Amino acid sequence: CSVEKMNVLLPLLVVGSACLTASSSSCPYPPGRWCSSMESAVQCGVLKQCLESDLFRSRRAADPVQVSLYYESLCPGCRYFLTMELFPTWLLLHDYMSVTLVPFGNAQEKPDGQKFTFECQHGEQECLGNMMETCLLNMTDMAFPIIYCMESSADVTGSLESCIKLKAPELSTDKVMSCVKGDLGNQLMHQNALKTKALNPPHNYVPWVTINGVHTEDLQTKAMNSLFTLVCDMYKQDPKPPECGGPSQRHHRSYCHTQ
Structure with a gap:
Protein backbone atom coordinates (compact mmCIF):
# COMPACT_ATOMS: atom_id res chain seq x y z
CA CYS A 1 0.00 0.00 0.00
CA SER A 2 1.58 3.28 -1.04
CA VAL A 3 0.41 6.81 -0.51
CA GLU A 4 2.99 8.42 -2.82
CA LYS A 5 5.37 8.30 0.14
CA MET A 6 3.50 11.42 1.20
CA ASN A 7 6.88 12.93 1.87
CA VAL A 8 6.27 11.65 5.37
CA LEU A 9 3.06 13.60 4.90
CA LEU A 10 1.08 12.61 7.67
CA PRO A 11 0.85 9.38 9.37
CA LEU A 12 -2.57 10.85 10.16
CA LEU A 13 -3.65 9.89 6.67
CA VAL A 14 -3.40 6.19 7.31
CA VAL A 15 -5.78 5.44 10.12
CA GLY A 16 -7.92 2.69 11.59
CA SER A 17 -7.29 -0.86 10.56
CA ALA A 18 -7.23 -0.33 6.82
CA CYS A 19 -5.12 1.70 4.43
CA LEU A 20 -6.89 4.76 3.04
CA THR A 21 -7.15 4.58 -0.72
CA ALA A 22 -8.74 7.05 -3.08
CA SER A 23 -9.99 6.65 -6.60
CA SER A 24 -7.77 8.68 -8.91
CA SER A 25 -10.73 9.19 -11.24
CA SER A 26 -12.92 10.87 -8.62
CA CYS A 27 -10.41 12.34 -6.18
CA PRO A 28 -8.80 15.60 -7.34
CA TYR A 29 -6.88 16.10 -4.09
CA PRO A 30 -3.41 14.92 -3.03
CA PRO A 31 -3.33 12.63 0.05
CA GLY A 32 -2.50 15.54 2.33
CA ARG A 33 -5.91 17.08 1.55
CA TRP A 34 -8.16 14.01 1.81
CA CYS A 35 -9.40 14.93 5.28
CA SER A 36 -9.15 18.69 4.87
CA SER A 37 -12.92 19.08 4.43
CA MET A 38 -16.12 17.07 4.31
CA GLU A 39 -16.27 17.59 0.53
CA SER A 40 -12.74 16.28 -0.10
CA ALA A 41 -13.31 13.28 2.17
CA VAL A 42 -16.50 12.33 0.28
CA GLN A 43 -14.89 12.80 -3.14
CA CYS A 44 -11.88 10.71 -2.16
CA GLY A 45 -13.94 7.97 -0.52
CA VAL A 46 -12.42 8.29 2.95
CA LEU A 47 -15.21 9.98 4.90
CA LYS A 48 -15.64 7.08 7.35
CA GLN A 49 -11.93 6.93 8.14
CA CYS A 50 -11.63 10.71 8.53
CA LEU A 51 -14.58 10.79 10.93
CA GLU A 52 -13.31 7.83 12.93
CA SER A 53 -9.86 9.35 13.32
CA ASP A 54 -11.20 12.78 14.36
CA LEU A 55 -9.25 14.45 11.57
CA PHE A 56 -12.08 16.98 11.11
CA ARG A 57 -11.84 17.99 14.75
CA SER A 58 -9.49 20.90 15.37
CA ARG A 59 -7.05 20.29 18.19
CA ARG A 60 -5.31 23.62 17.77
CA ALA A 61 -3.66 24.58 21.02
CA ALA A 62 -4.88 27.78 22.65
CA ASP A 63 -1.30 28.97 23.09
CA PRO A 64 0.85 27.33 20.39
CA TYR A 235 5.01 24.02 24.98
CA LYS A 236 3.79 24.94 28.46
CA GLN A 237 0.21 23.67 28.55
CA ASP A 238 -0.78 20.45 30.26
CA PRO A 239 -1.04 17.75 29.25
CA LYS A 240 1.98 17.61 26.99
CA PRO A 241 1.27 16.57 23.38
CA PRO A 242 1.25 12.78 22.96
CA GLU A 243 3.95 13.22 20.30
CA CYS A 244 6.17 14.78 22.98
CA GLY A 245 5.66 11.89 25.36
CA GLY A 246 2.39 13.08 26.93
CA PRO A 247 -0.67 10.88 27.46
CA SER A 248 -2.34 9.67 24.28
CA GLN A 249 -6.12 9.78 24.00
CA ARG A 250 -6.31 7.07 21.38
CA HIS A 251 -3.96 4.89 19.39
CA HIS A 252 -4.16 4.60 15.64
CA ARG A 253 -2.76 1.52 14.02
CA SER A 254 -1.86 1.67 10.34
CA TYR A 255 -1.79 -1.79 8.86
CA CYS A 256 -2.27 -2.86 5.24
CA HIS A 257 -3.39 -6.46 5.33
CA THR A 258 -2.84 -9.00 2.61
CA GLN A 259 -5.85 -9.68 0.46
Missing part, protein backbone atom coordinates in the same frame (compact mmCIF):
# COMPACT_ATOMS: atom_id res chain seq x y z
CA VAL A 65 4.62 27.76 20.22
CA GLN A 66 5.28 30.42 17.57
CA VAL A 67 8.16 29.54 15.25
CA SER A 68 9.22 32.13 12.68
CA LEU A 69 11.80 31.50 9.98
CA TYR A 70 13.55 34.36 8.19
CA TYR A 71 15.25 32.86 5.17
CA GLU A 72 16.08 33.07 1.47
CA SER A 73 15.02 30.53 -1.10
CA LEU A 74 18.43 29.39 -2.40
CA CYS A 75 20.44 29.51 0.82
CA PRO A 76 21.69 25.93 1.42
CA GLY A 77 21.41 26.22 5.22
CA CYS A 78 17.90 27.66 4.93
CA ARG A 79 16.79 24.85 2.63
CA TYR A 80 18.21 22.23 4.97
CA PHE A 81 16.52 23.68 8.05
CA LEU A 82 13.16 24.15 6.32
CA THR A 83 13.06 20.66 4.81
CA MET A 84 14.79 18.61 7.51
CA GLU A 85 13.74 20.36 10.74
CA LEU A 86 10.87 22.83 10.34
CA PHE A 87 8.53 20.95 8.01
CA PRO A 88 8.87 17.51 9.69
CA THR A 89 8.33 19.13 13.10
CA TRP A 90 5.25 20.95 11.82
CA LEU A 91 3.83 17.71 10.42
CA LEU A 92 4.09 16.09 13.85
CA LEU A 93 3.20 19.08 16.06
CA HIS A 94 1.05 21.32 13.86
CA ASP A 95 -1.67 21.41 16.53
CA TYR A 96 0.78 22.83 19.06
CA MET A 97 2.85 25.25 17.02
CA SER A 98 2.38 28.02 14.47
CA VAL A 99 4.82 28.66 11.64
CA THR A 100 5.59 32.01 10.00
CA LEU A 101 7.77 32.06 6.91
CA VAL A 102 9.45 35.30 5.80
CA PRO A 103 11.32 34.84 2.50
CA PHE A 104 13.78 37.73 2.20
CA GLY A 105 16.90 36.93 4.20
CA ASN A 106 20.01 38.90 3.24
CA ALA A 107 18.38 40.59 0.25
CA GLN A 108 18.51 44.34 -0.28
CA GLU A 109 15.65 46.53 -1.49
CA LYS A 110 15.81 49.90 -3.21
CA PRO A 111 12.91 52.31 -3.90
CA ASP A 112 12.00 52.63 -7.57
CA GLY A 113 9.15 55.12 -7.88
CA GLN A 114 6.10 53.56 -6.27
CA LYS A 115 7.73 50.12 -6.33
CA PHE A 116 10.90 48.47 -5.09
CA THR A 117 13.74 46.56 -6.71
CA PHE A 118 15.44 43.69 -4.92
CA GLU A 119 18.96 42.27 -5.01
CA CYS A 120 19.46 38.83 -3.53
CA GLN A 121 22.52 37.12 -2.10
CA HIS A 122 22.31 34.20 -4.54
CA GLY A 123 21.23 36.19 -7.59
CA GLU A 124 18.10 36.73 -9.63
CA GLN A 125 16.83 33.17 -9.29
CA GLU A 126 16.78 33.56 -5.53
CA CYS A 127 14.80 36.79 -5.84
CA LEU A 128 12.37 34.89 -8.08
CA GLY A 129 12.12 32.04 -5.56
CA ASN A 130 11.56 34.47 -2.71
CA MET A 131 8.78 36.15 -4.67
CA MET A 132 7.12 32.88 -5.65
CA GLU A 133 7.05 31.70 -2.05
CA THR A 134 5.84 35.08 -0.81
CA CYS A 135 2.92 35.02 -3.24
CA LEU A 136 2.08 31.43 -2.28
CA LEU A 137 1.94 32.41 1.39
CA ASN A 138 -0.59 35.10 0.48
CA MET A 139 -2.73 32.88 -1.75
CA THR A 140 -3.24 29.44 -0.22
CA ASP A 141 -3.33 27.58 3.07
CA MET A 142 -1.26 24.89 1.35
CA ALA A 143 1.68 27.27 0.91
CA PHE A 144 3.96 25.50 3.38
CA PRO A 145 3.67 22.05 1.74
CA ILE A 146 4.23 23.64 -1.69
CA ILE A 147 7.27 25.55 -0.43
CA TYR A 148 8.62 22.38 1.17
CA CYS A 149 8.22 20.62 -2.17
CA MET A 150 10.06 23.44 -3.96
CA GLU A 151 12.87 23.72 -1.42
CA SER A 152 13.49 19.97 -1.39
CA SER A 153 13.74 19.77 -5.18
CA ALA A 154 16.87 20.19 -7.31
CA ASP A 155 15.39 23.27 -9.01
CA VAL A 156 13.52 25.50 -6.56
CA THR A 157 11.95 27.92 -9.03
CA GLY A 158 11.56 25.38 -11.82
CA SER A 159 9.50 23.08 -9.60
CA LEU A 160 6.76 25.61 -8.82
CA GLU A 161 4.20 24.22 -11.28
CA SER A 162 4.80 20.55 -10.44
CA CYS A 163 4.67 21.25 -6.70
CA ILE A 164 1.40 23.15 -7.07
CA LYS A 165 -0.08 20.26 -9.06
CA LEU A 166 1.05 17.83 -6.38
CA LYS A 167 0.01 19.76 -3.27
CA ALA A 168 -2.79 22.12 -4.36
CA PRO A 169 -4.07 21.23 -7.85
CA GLU A 170 -6.94 23.67 -7.51
CA LEU A 171 -4.45 26.58 -7.44
CA SER A 172 -3.55 28.23 -10.75
CA THR A 173 0.16 28.57 -11.48
CA ASP A 174 -0.67 31.47 -13.79
CA LYS A 175 -2.35 33.28 -10.91
CA VAL A 176 0.72 32.81 -8.74
CA MET A 177 2.97 34.14 -11.51
CA SER A 178 0.66 37.11 -11.99
CA CYS A 179 1.30 37.97 -8.35
CA VAL A 180 5.05 37.38 -8.78
CA LYS A 181 5.28 39.77 -11.74
CA GLY A 182 2.78 42.35 -10.51
CA ASP A 183 2.31 45.07 -7.95
CA LEU A 184 0.95 42.69 -5.32
CA GLY A 185 4.10 40.59 -5.20
CA ASN A 186 6.25 43.70 -5.09
CA GLN A 187 4.37 45.08 -2.10
CA LEU A 188 4.31 41.73 -0.32
CA MET A 189 8.09 41.46 -0.69
CA HIS A 190 8.45 44.99 0.64
CA GLN A 191 6.53 43.88 3.74
CA ASN A 192 8.95 40.96 4.12
CA ALA A 193 11.82 43.44 3.92
CA LEU A 194 10.25 45.56 6.65
CA LYS A 195 9.67 42.53 8.89
CA THR A 196 13.26 41.40 8.42
CA LYS A 197 14.68 44.86 9.10
CA ALA A 198 12.56 45.12 12.25
CA LEU A 199 14.22 42.08 13.85
CA ASN A 200 15.64 42.77 17.29
CA PRO A 201 18.42 41.83 17.56
CA PRO A 202 19.08 42.44 13.85
CA HIS A 203 19.80 39.29 11.90
CA ASN A 204 23.37 38.70 10.76
CA TYR A 205 22.86 35.35 9.06
CA VAL A 206 20.12 33.08 7.76
CA PRO A 207 18.32 30.87 8.56
CA TRP A 208 17.29 33.12 11.45
CA VAL A 209 14.81 31.55 13.84
CA THR A 210 12.62 33.21 16.46
CA ILE A 211 10.62 31.33 19.07
CA ASN A 212 7.60 33.20 20.40
CA GLY A 213 9.10 36.32 18.85
CA VAL A 214 12.47 35.92 20.59
CA HIS A 215 15.85 35.16 19.08
CA THR A 216 18.86 34.11 21.13
CA GLU A 217 21.90 32.12 20.12
CA ASP A 218 20.83 29.41 22.54
CA LEU A 219 17.37 29.12 20.95
CA GLN A 220 18.91 29.18 17.47
CA THR A 221 21.31 26.37 18.33
CA LYS A 222 18.57 24.25 19.86
CA ALA A 223 16.31 24.85 16.86
CA MET A 224 19.03 23.87 14.42
CA ASN A 225 19.94 20.75 16.40
CA SER A 226 16.38 19.51 17.08
CA LEU A 227 13.44 21.83 16.54
CA PHE A 228 11.06 19.05 17.56
CA THR A 229 12.66 18.80 21.01
CA LEU A 230 12.68 22.57 21.40
CA VAL A 231 8.98 22.95 20.54
CA CYS A 232 8.09 20.14 22.95
CA ASP A 233 10.13 21.84 25.69
CA MET A 234 8.62 25.26 24.98
Whole structure:
Protein backbone atom coordinates (compact mmCIF):
# COMPACT_ATOMS: atom_id res chain seq x y z
CA CYS A 1 0.00 0.00 0.00
CA SER A 2 1.58 3.28 -1.04
CA VAL A 3 0.41 6.81 -0.51
CA GLU A 4 2.99 8.42 -2.82
CA LYS A 5 5.37 8.30 0.14
CA MET A 6 3.50 11.42 1.20
CA ASN A 7 6.88 12.93 1.87
CA VAL A 8 6.27 11.65 5.37
CA LEU A 9 3.06 13.60 4.90
CA LEU A 10 1.08 12.61 7.67
CA PRO A 11 0.85 9.38 9.37
CA LEU A 12 -2.57 10.85 10.16
CA LEU A 13 -3.65 9.89 6.67
CA VAL A 14 -3.40 6.19 7.31
CA VAL A 15 -5.78 5.44 10.12
CA GLY A 16 -7.92 2.69 11.59
CA SER A 17 -7.29 -0.86 10.56
CA ALA A 18 -7.23 -0.33 6.82
CA CYS A 19 -5.12 1.70 4.43
CA LEU A 20 -6.89 4.76 3.04
CA THR A 21 -7.15 4.58 -0.72
CA ALA A 22 -8.74 7.05 -3.08
CA SER A 23 -9.99 6.65 -6.60
CA SER A 24 -7.77 8.68 -8.91
CA SER A 25 -10.73 9.19 -11.24
CA SER A 26 -12.92 10.87 -8.62
CA CYS A 27 -10.41 12.34 -6.18
CA PRO A 28 -8.80 15.60 -7.34
CA TYR A 29 -6.88 16.10 -4.09
CA PRO A 30 -3.41 14.92 -3.03
CA PRO A 31 -3.33 12.63 0.05
CA GLY A 32 -2.50 15.54 2.33
CA ARG A 33 -5.91 17.08 1.55
CA TRP A 34 -8.16 14.01 1.81
CA CYS A 35 -9.40 14.93 5.28
CA SER A 36 -9.15 18.69 4.87
CA SER A 37 -12.92 19.08 4.43
CA MET A 38 -16.12 17.07 4.31
CA GLU A 39 -16.27 17.59 0.53
CA SER A 40 -12.74 16.28 -0.10
CA ALA A 41 -13.31 13.28 2.17
CA VAL A 42 -16.50 12.33 0.28
CA GLN A 43 -14.89 12.80 -3.14
CA CYS A 44 -11.88 10.71 -2.16
CA GLY A 45 -13.94 7.97 -0.52
CA VAL A 46 -12.42 8.29 2.95
CA LEU A 47 -15.21 9.98 4.90
CA LYS A 48 -15.64 7.08 7.35
CA GLN A 49 -11.93 6.93 8.14
CA CYS A 50 -11.63 10.71 8.53
CA LEU A 51 -14.58 10.79 10.93
CA GLU A 52 -13.31 7.83 12.93
CA SER A 53 -9.86 9.35 13.32
CA ASP A 54 -11.20 12.78 14.36
CA LEU A 55 -9.25 14.45 11.57
CA PHE A 56 -12.08 16.98 11.11
CA ARG A 57 -11.84 17.99 14.75
CA SER A 58 -9.49 20.90 15.37
CA ARG A 59 -7.05 20.29 18.19
CA ARG A 60 -5.31 23.62 17.77
CA ALA A 61 -3.66 24.58 21.02
CA ALA A 62 -4.88 27.78 22.65
CA ASP A 63 -1.30 28.97 23.09
CA PRO A 64 0.85 27.33 20.39
CA VAL A 65 4.62 27.76 20.22
CA GLN A 66 5.28 30.42 17.57
CA VAL A 67 8.16 29.54 15.25
CA SER A 68 9.22 32.13 12.68
CA LEU A 69 11.80 31.50 9.98
CA TYR A 70 13.55 34.36 8.19
CA TYR A 71 15.25 32.86 5.17
CA GLU A 72 16.08 33.07 1.47
CA SER A 73 15.02 30.53 -1.10
CA LEU A 74 18.43 29.39 -2.40
CA CYS A 75 20.44 29.51 0.82
CA PRO A 76 21.69 25.93 1.42
CA GLY A 77 21.41 26.22 5.22
CA CYS A 78 17.90 27.66 4.93
CA ARG A 79 16.79 24.85 2.63
CA TYR A 80 18.21 22.23 4.97
CA PHE A 81 16.52 23.68 8.05
CA LEU A 82 13.16 24.15 6.32
CA THR A 83 13.06 20.66 4.81
CA MET A 84 14.79 18.61 7.51
CA GLU A 85 13.74 20.36 10.74
CA LEU A 86 10.87 22.83 10.34
CA PHE A 87 8.53 20.95 8.01
CA PRO A 88 8.87 17.51 9.69
CA THR A 89 8.33 19.13 13.10
CA TRP A 90 5.25 20.95 11.82
CA LEU A 91 3.83 17.71 10.42
CA LEU A 92 4.09 16.09 13.85
CA LEU A 93 3.20 19.08 16.06
CA HIS A 94 1.05 21.32 13.86
CA ASP A 95 -1.67 21.41 16.53
CA TYR A 96 0.78 22.83 19.06
CA MET A 97 2.85 25.25 17.02
CA SER A 98 2.38 28.02 14.47
CA VAL A 99 4.82 28.66 11.64
CA THR A 100 5.59 32.01 10.00
CA LEU A 101 7.77 32.06 6.91
CA VAL A 102 9.45 35.30 5.80
CA PRO A 103 11.32 34.84 2.50
CA PHE A 104 13.78 37.73 2.20
CA GLY A 105 16.90 36.93 4.20
CA ASN A 106 20.01 38.90 3.24
CA ALA A 107 18.38 40.59 0.25
CA GLN A 108 18.51 44.34 -0.28
CA GLU A 109 15.65 46.53 -1.49
CA LYS A 110 15.81 49.90 -3.21
CA PRO A 111 12.91 52.31 -3.90
CA ASP A 112 12.00 52.63 -7.57
CA GLY A 113 9.15 55.12 -7.88
CA GLN A 114 6.10 53.56 -6.27
CA LYS A 115 7.73 50.12 -6.33
CA PHE A 116 10.90 48.47 -5.09
CA THR A 117 13.74 46.56 -6.71
CA PHE A 118 15.44 43.69 -4.92
CA GLU A 119 18.96 42.27 -5.01
CA CYS A 120 19.46 38.83 -3.53
CA GLN A 121 22.52 37.12 -2.10
CA HIS A 122 22.31 34.20 -4.54
CA GLY A 123 21.23 36.19 -7.59
CA GLU A 124 18.10 36.73 -9.63
CA GLN A 125 16.83 33.17 -9.29
CA GLU A 126 16.78 33.56 -5.53
CA CYS A 127 14.80 36.79 -5.84
CA LEU A 128 12.37 34.89 -8.08
CA GLY A 129 12.12 32.04 -5.56
CA ASN A 130 11.56 34.47 -2.71
CA MET A 131 8.78 36.15 -4.67
CA MET A 132 7.12 32.88 -5.65
CA GLU A 133 7.05 31.70 -2.05
CA THR A 134 5.84 35.08 -0.81
CA CYS A 135 2.92 35.02 -3.24
CA LEU A 136 2.08 31.43 -2.28
CA LEU A 137 1.94 32.41 1.39
CA ASN A 138 -0.59 35.10 0.48
CA MET A 139 -2.73 32.88 -1.75
CA THR A 140 -3.24 29.44 -0.22
CA ASP A 141 -3.33 27.58 3.07
CA MET A 142 -1.26 24.89 1.35
CA ALA A 143 1.68 27.27 0.91
CA PHE A 144 3.96 25.50 3.38
CA PRO A 145 3.67 22.05 1.74
CA ILE A 146 4.23 23.64 -1.69
CA ILE A 147 7.27 25.55 -0.43
CA TYR A 148 8.62 22.38 1.17
CA CYS A 149 8.22 20.62 -2.17
CA MET A 150 10.06 23.44 -3.96
CA GLU A 151 12.87 23.72 -1.42
CA SER A 152 13.49 19.97 -1.39
CA SER A 153 13.74 19.77 -5.18
CA ALA A 154 16.87 20.19 -7.31
CA ASP A 155 15.39 23.27 -9.01
CA VAL A 156 13.52 25.50 -6.56
CA THR A 157 11.95 27.92 -9.03
CA GLY A 158 11.56 25.38 -11.82
CA SER A 159 9.50 23.08 -9.60
CA LEU A 160 6.76 25.61 -8.82
CA GLU A 161 4.20 24.22 -11.28
CA SER A 162 4.80 20.55 -10.44
CA CYS A 163 4.67 21.25 -6.70
CA ILE A 164 1.40 23.15 -7.07
CA LYS A 165 -0.08 20.26 -9.06
CA LEU A 166 1.05 17.83 -6.38
CA LYS A 167 0.01 19.76 -3.27
CA ALA A 168 -2.79 22.12 -4.36
CA PRO A 169 -4.07 21.23 -7.85
CA GLU A 170 -6.94 23.67 -7.51
CA LEU A 171 -4.45 26.58 -7.44
CA SER A 172 -3.55 28.23 -10.75
CA THR A 173 0.16 28.57 -11.48
CA ASP A 174 -0.67 31.47 -13.79
CA LYS A 175 -2.35 33.28 -10.91
CA VAL A 176 0.72 32.81 -8.74
CA MET A 177 2.97 34.14 -11.51
CA SER A 178 0.66 37.11 -11.99
CA CYS A 179 1.30 37.97 -8.35
CA VAL A 180 5.05 37.38 -8.78
CA LYS A 181 5.28 39.77 -11.74
CA GLY A 182 2.78 42.35 -10.51
CA ASP A 183 2.31 45.07 -7.95
CA LEU A 184 0.95 42.69 -5.32
CA GLY A 185 4.10 40.59 -5.20
CA ASN A 186 6.25 43.70 -5.09
CA GLN A 187 4.37 45.08 -2.10
CA LEU A 188 4.31 41.73 -0.32
CA MET A 189 8.09 41.46 -0.69
CA HIS A 190 8.45 44.99 0.64
CA GLN A 191 6.53 43.88 3.74
CA ASN A 192 8.95 40.96 4.12
CA ALA A 193 11.82 43.44 3.92
CA LEU A 194 10.25 45.56 6.65
CA LYS A 195 9.67 42.53 8.89
CA THR A 196 13.26 41.40 8.42
CA LYS A 197 14.68 44.86 9.10
CA ALA A 198 12.56 45.12 12.25
CA LEU A 199 14.22 42.08 13.85
CA ASN A 200 15.64 42.77 17.29
CA PRO A 201 18.42 41.83 17.56
CA PRO A 202 19.08 42.44 13.85
CA HIS A 203 19.80 39.29 11.90
CA ASN A 204 23.37 38.70 10.76
CA TYR A 205 22.86 35.35 9.06
CA VAL A 206 20.12 33.08 7.76
CA PRO A 207 18.32 30.87 8.56
CA TRP A 208 17.29 33.12 11.45
CA VAL A 209 14.81 31.55 13.84
CA THR A 210 12.62 33.21 16.46
CA ILE A 211 10.62 31.33 19.07
CA ASN A 212 7.60 33.20 20.40
CA GLY A 213 9.10 36.32 18.85
CA VAL A 214 12.47 35.92 20.59
CA HIS A 215 15.85 35.16 19.08
CA THR A 216 18.86 34.11 21.13
CA GLU A 217 21.90 32.12 20.12
CA ASP A 218 20.83 29.41 22.54
CA LEU A 219 17.37 29.12 20.95
CA GLN A 220 18.91 29.18 17.47
CA THR A 221 21.31 26.37 18.33
CA LYS A 222 18.57 24.25 19.86
CA ALA A 223 16.31 24.85 16.86
CA MET A 224 19.03 23.87 14.42
CA ASN A 225 19.94 20.75 16.40
CA SER A 226 16.38 19.51 17.08
CA LEU A 227 13.44 21.83 16.54
CA PHE A 228 11.06 19.05 17.56
CA THR A 229 12.66 18.80 21.01
CA LEU A 230 12.68 22.57 21.40
CA VAL A 231 8.98 22.95 20.54
CA CYS A 232 8.09 20.14 22.95
CA ASP A 233 10.13 21.84 25.69
CA MET A 234 8.62 25.26 24.98
CA TYR A 235 5.01 24.02 24.98
CA LYS A 236 3.79 24.94 28.46
CA GLN A 237 0.21 23.67 28.55
CA ASP A 238 -0.78 20.45 30.26
CA PRO A 239 -1.04 17.75 29.25
CA LYS A 240 1.98 17.61 26.99
CA PRO A 241 1.27 16.57 23.38
CA PRO A 242 1.25 12.78 22.96
CA GLU A 243 3.95 13.22 20.30
CA CYS A 244 6.17 14.78 22.98
CA GLY A 245 5.66 11.89 25.36
CA GLY A 246 2.39 13.08 26.93
CA PRO A 247 -0.67 10.88 27.46
CA SER A 248 -2.34 9.67 24.28
CA GLN A 249 -6.12 9.78 24.00
CA ARG A 250 -6.31 7.07 21.38
CA HIS A 251 -3.96 4.89 19.39
CA HIS A 252 -4.16 4.60 15.64
CA ARG A 253 -2.76 1.52 14.02
CA SER A 254 -1.86 1.67 10.34
CA TYR A 255 -1.79 -1.79 8.86
CA CYS A 256 -2.27 -2.86 5.24
CA HIS A 257 -3.39 -6.46 5.33
CA THR A 258 -2.84 -9.00 2.61
CA GLN A 259 -5.85 -9.68 0.46
